[in-house]
Amino acid sequence: MKTIVILGSTGSIGTSTLDIVDRFPGEFRVAGLTAGSNDEKLEEQIRKFKPRVVALSDASAAARLRQRCAGLSVEILDGPKGLSQVASATEAELVISAIVGGAGLVPTLAAIRSGKQIALANKEPMVMAGKLMQEEARKHGVRIFPVDSEHSAIFQSLEGHRKEDVRRLILTASGGALWPLTKEELRDVTAERALQHPNWKMGAKITIDSATLMNKGLEVVEAHWLFDIPESQIEVMIHRESIIHSLVEYHDGSMIAQLGLPDMRTPISYAMRYPGRLPLDLPSLELTEIAKLTFCKPDHDRFPCLGLGYESLRIGGTMPATMNAANEIAADAFLKGGIRFTDIVEIIRRTMDAHSLKEVDTLEEALEADRWAREKAESFVSALVH
Ligand SMILES: NC(=O)c1ccc[n+]([C@@H]2O[C@H](COP(=O)([O-])OP(=O)(O)OC[C@H]3O[C@@H](n4cnc5c(N)ncnc54)[C@H](OP(=O)(O)O)[C@@H]3O)[C@@H](O)[C@H]2O)c1
Structure with a gap:
């Protein structure tokens, strides 16, 4: 039995992870859970999965949770320190990192520093x-x-192969909710429209990132660090059906891909149970029924955020953190109805242009770049609010 902690247990990835735990009772034991402010959902999860320790980043939500859970045997912590304490809970072997955004950096690093294996969903x-x-x-x-x-698809396609034989990593992208729209139509898109992802049901922030293609920009940077492959060997291809989850091309011309119906429980369970595979009993992928899969190049003119991801990686240092923070502020402002869809990229661009580059050798340097970029991006948002 593997003992796990879930950071971000009340979110889309967090609840899918708990669904796996629930379906395989002999496989996993939950030692700790964390969330932002959703004390009601966390209470339900505490009653069902009986973790020893939990944390909410919001102190008043944690105070409410303490009242709700009076009499239960669970320690309830709060704030960033509380999240890091749960992330490094002594009995945990594996931490599922599924907080959304830069808020996951400190607890995920705390988990790494206390020697926990990591299943990383939180790409920021x-x-x-x-x-x-x-x-x-x-x-x-x-x-x-x-x-x-x-x-996960690239990880699986690299298994048993040598890194020096890799020619390209090809990340597939669904194109998100707005792929068919013209530049003019994109300008007036509402948050409600941008949240209608064709293939995946995910949290709001990543769904907006998919619509801008910033998600793919973030994923290019993530792939570089996960697989130690230079930016020049990482490509992106639009594949609307989300059946081929990504591919690796080798120098001999072979391409190895991982396919499946879009269901996050497949990659989550692979990371949780590696190298084994859990019998999830999901519907089979019937390629004869799908019959046709389509592919095309990304459109950098309509969706310039992808290019910013590459650019930030080429520049390096604090630039990816700056881009990420500006995107979080801009995506949030768009979700709240303050700015236009096309303002998102403008805010990220301006924040990146205004940034004085530094190296990121310490956590403090990353957090300082994040703080600076949030403040700068907020000022651009305030100037734009319609
Ligand atoms: N959803 C997917 O299918 C998917 C696929 C691939 C990668 N990812 C990545 O996985 C991560 C999570 O995505 P998601 O879609 O699951 O997001 P989500 O549904 O919005 O859930 C986010 C989780 O993080 C918690 N949280 C939010 N702000 C926090 C803060 N300041 N401090 C501590 N916890 C906080 C939330 O708690 P509350 O409920 O209390 O707000 C919730 O538990 C993201 O980095 C995303 O890019 C997601």
């Missing part, structure tokens, strides 16, 4: 501080297993 920390996370993982003998479906 890898974008902010990939070099540091990989150095710390090496130092503490930690393996980081990808959960993102594209990176």
Whole structure:
């Protein structure tokens, strides 16, 4: 039985992870859970999965949870320190990192530094501080297993092969909810429309990132740090059906891909149970019924955020963290109805242009770049609010 902690247990990845735990009672035991402010959902999860310790980042939500759970045998912590304490809970072997955004960096790094194996869904920390996370993982003998479906596909397609034989990694992208729209139509898109992802049901932030293609920009940076492959060997291909989750091309011309119906429980369970595979009993992928799969190149003119991901990686240092923070602020402002869809890229661009580059060798340097970029992006948002 593997003892696990889930950071972000109330979210889309968190609840899918708990669904797997529920379906395989002999396989996993939950030692700790964390969330942001959703005390009601966390209470339900505490009653069902009986973790020893939980944390909410919001202190008043944690106070409510303490009242709700009076009499239950669970320790309830709060704030960033509380999240890091749960992430490094002594009995845990594997931490599922599934907080959304840069808020996951500190607890995920705390888990790495306390020697936990990591199943990484929360891509933003890898974008902010990939070099540091990989150095710390090496130092503490930690393996980081990808959960993102594209990176899980690449991880699986690399198994049993040599890195020096790789010619290209090809990340597939569905294109998100707005792929068919013209530049003019994109300008007036509502958040409600942008949230209608064709293939995946995910949290709001990643769904907006999919619509702007910023998600793929973040994934290019994530792939670089996860697989130690240069940016020039990482490509993106639009594949609307989300059946081929990504591919690796080798120097002999072979391409190896991983396919499946879009269901995050497949990559989550692979990271949780590696190298074994759990009998999830999902519907089979019937290629004869699908009959046709389509592919095309990304359109950088309509969706310039993907290019920003490559650019940030080429520049390096604090630039990916800056891009990530500006995107979080801009995507949030769009979700709240303050700015236009096409303002998102403008805000990220301006924040990146205003940034003075530094190296990221420490957690503090990554957090300082994040703080600076959030403040800068907020000022651009305020100037734009319609
Ligand atoms: N969803 C997917 O299918 C998918 C696929 C690939 C990768 N990912 C990545 O996985 C991560 C999670 O995505 P998601 O879609 O599951 O997001 P989500 O549904 O929005 O869930 C986010 C989780 O993080 C918690 N949280 C939010 N802000 C927090 C903060 N400041 N401090 C601590 N916890 C906080 C939330 O708690 P509350 O409920 O209390 O707000 C919730 O538990 C993202 O990095 C995303 O890019 C997701």
